[in-house]
Amino acid sequence: MLPVHQAEKPAWLRVRAPAAGAHDETHALVRRHALHTVCEEAACPNIGECWSKRHATVMILGSVCTRACAFCNVATGRPDALDPHEPERLAEAVLELGLRHVVITSVDRDDLPDGGARQFVRCIERIRAASPATTIEILTPDFRNKPGAIEAVSDARPDVYNHNLETVPRLYATVRPGARYYHSLRLLDRVKERHAAIFTKSGIMLGLGEERREVLQVMDDLRTAGVDFLTIGQYLRPTPRHHPVARYAPPEEFAEYERVARAKGFLMVSASPLTRSSYHAEQDFAALARNSGRGKAVRQSPSG
Template sequence: MAPRDLSDRTQRHPEKAHKADAPILKKPDWIRVKAPTSEGYRETARIMRENRLVTVCEEAGCPNVGECWSQGHATMMIMGEICTRGCTFCNVATGRPETPGALDVFEPGRVAHAVEKLGLAHVVVTSVDRDDVKDGGADHFAHTIRAIRHRAPETTIEILTPDFLHAEPGSLEKVVEARPDVFNHNLETVPGLYPEVRPGARYFHSLRLLQRVKELDPAMFTKSGIMVGLGEDRQAVHQVMDDMRAADIDFLTIGQYLQPTPKHHAVARYVTPEEFASYEKAAYGKGFGMVSATPLTRSSYHAGDDFARLRSARLAKLAD
């Protein structure tokens, strides 16, 4: 069964618009990807539909969906498909959930069943922002982690969480206590662009969230990422790297921002592969344990392989 058509999202949620009808720059050759056609892609889509699961691969229009799904890798998106925030870069639908404060109690089990069915060695679980839920969905994340552990105990688990900015005290602790292998929360862009790119979030709150994870569990791997091509300069990117290292973040991802529709934030420019290589070299020099910096890098792209290398590097360092 083919993935459902999500092309009407911006019409249903016009409040997402920013720089309306800005022209979309022509993509350079290095950013082009093939349309998904493989049998593996179709099988992954079938499993997602059978379990009534939402994936960020579809909702956010990820350019790597064909490659990842052909290998049976999909990033699960829990807590529905309506986000209560209005980030201007994101293609996930924005609005008010039909039943505010309510979450599907059976969803963690369906996610775990899909992980088992796909035979995943590593799974990434993300979510929409749910500011209408008291704990921001922290308990739901914890239930999902535990359900996966029960059904697929050998699978390593990476979570990509919202910022829990409006959540009640103790919410973050619920997630950390469930012991995911990787705790990821993306800063998304440089602080100077937050008012126009991520208006509902706070840069230093997000940074502090990741620092707090390390305080709660120093052994837990932390991860964060940013997009480039939104209008930032090189100095600001390097400052974000320094801020991340001060928060003891292990893993950095940097990818090219791609404008989903003319209603979203415009692409300021396409960053060259050589510039990405320079960012990667600089990041390793600043002390990150793992860096993925390419035009098509996304938070969950090759996440399993990268995590395995990161974990091996830590073990080797401890053995010295």
């Protein structure tokens, strides 16, 4: 049955307007360094809170995506030219913001021979050179089987390698038609095989038409692939052109999924209506690294 969009969002999805001060300073810095952020491009509901804390998820490889996923608000079309100075500008911004943890994502760039993998590597290298104490989390596309792409990015040793499954396998044809569920799952598995010390992470959305048993199966698939972190958030329809919302899951349902996910062995679980991939990423990573004692071992281990 085709999901039916509910016009009015429930109270638990309402967010406060951002206050001035740090939010405006973050906005000015992003503009000054000519950076794109997924916070803006994807119309994230948490932008006010995150920017007020000087946290922004940078989106590299331009602002135009080569795919058209039914849930995503990022523009689709002819991609921007690759900017060779983007890694340097990003590193300068990280240093100026004094970030202890940075999250880097990107649009899909199926037009590039490596899918944009080398740009991820250069960003990691520049940030490490400019701000060695900053931990780095990346959220990559699937690179559509570009030879050596996953290996190159994982060999740059990010502290966290994130790749979102987004939804359950049954819905891929309508929600994420340019991707394949088991290819995305295998990507996460390959990162772990190559460098076991890298924390791997993935996320899904509720409200696209999935069933509970399917969500639980996704959890099991991710644990089989050795994934450490899981995020679960509510899908919000960006425009009437996008996939409709099947339902708004209540907070207690997210809490139950979090309990189940922790029981299945995930080291970190963030599940709430407003959870997004990079929401509270710094706090979550810091707590996990502190409790596990692994910290920056990913950078130091010669074998991964």
